[in-house]
Amino acid sequence: MVTGLAQAQEEKVLNIYNWSDYIAEDTVKNFEKETGIKVRYDVFDNNEILNSKLVAGKSGYDIVVPTAQWARLQIEGKLLRKLDKSKLPNLKNLDPAIQAKLASIDPNNEYLVDWLWGYTTVGINVNKVKAALGGMPMPANAWDLVFDPKYASKVKSCGVSFLDSPSEVLPAALMYLGKPAYSKNAADYAEAGKLLQTIRPNVTLFSSSGYINDMANGAVCVALGWSGDINIARQRALDAKNGNVIEVLVPKTPAALVFDTMAIPADAPHPNNAHLWINYIMRPEVHASLTNKVFYANPNTASMKFVRKDIAGNKTVFLSDADKQRMAAPESVPADIRRVITRTYTKFKTGR
Ligand code: N2P
Secondary structure, eight states: OHHOOOOOOOOSSSEEEEEESSSSTHHHHHHHHHHHHEEEEEESHHHHHHHHHHOOOOOOOSSSSHHHHHHHHHHHHTTOOOOOGOGGGGGGGBBBBHHHHHHHTTTGGGSOEEEEEEEEEEEHHHHHHHHHTTOOOSSTTTTTTHHHHHHHHHHHOOOOOOOSHHHHEEEEHHHHSSSSSOOOOOHHHHHHHHHHHHHGOOOOESSSSSSHHHTTTTSSSEEEEHHHHHHHHHHHHHHHOOOOEEEEEOOOOOEEEEEEEEETTTTTTTTHHHHHHHHHHHSSHHHHHHHHHHHHBSGGGGGGGGGHHHHHHHHTSSOOOHHHHHBBBBOOOOOHHHHHHHHHHHHHHHHH
């Protein structure tokens, strides 16, 4: 039997490269116990880092978790391996609506399986922001807190953090200006760059992972961050009983949906083990345990009965249809625009 032979020849190792703060305590442990496969688990906190490893090749990783629009580029660059669906019977558990959404990036869902999903948004420390705004009421548009100098210059006093990733900040700035999140027009980025320059003095931290604790302990009161991360900060503040009340705002204007997807690099040394992992994650209890720990929605319909009631009903985790519809679906942009994005962001960050 070819499959049996291949499996027998594959050493019992699986190398995973995933986002930080994105897994439950027992996810790896249970997989290792059950399969006898030793997992090496490394983390990153932005797509740019992951992509450069894949482009360089020979990363040694068997499972990577790019955001969908980055995975699209990696598929086009032949950096990912087609999934063998015969090894993934648990695909039956996934929500057909989410599979259909991902198919716009990955036709027929041939390369990618959604790990979790969320959105890029604004998180606040409710009391500190109120205090920093003085008599000013909270803006109706959550994005004003970070993009309108009138608000941003006030909340600066209690700490403003931005994701340290060009491909997260530019779409948010573009949408604030009423432009498409994934515009293919360089002139739009010039405008976004101008906007970013006006608010640069108010950004006190660039972070895509450390900001979770900074929010939880009160060092940062406003973050342009990811929905689940901000909910993790909220939970950590509650656990620490430190009085910080953290809240994820669901913007009433467009925001970017984020689908992070499991994929197997084309040169993965252990593709069989990688399939075992993907199929394991798609078990209802396993997918639910991820959501229960990190407050990102999962694509697994069958998992919902294992998701904690308060989380299943939390509209900042599982968005309402109306909120979802307002948000931008993933789209990749061509290489020349990616360079414009990087340049615009670097100028913003360095303040030049
Ligand atoms: C995990 C962040 C993942 C969401 N901490 C952005 N891809």
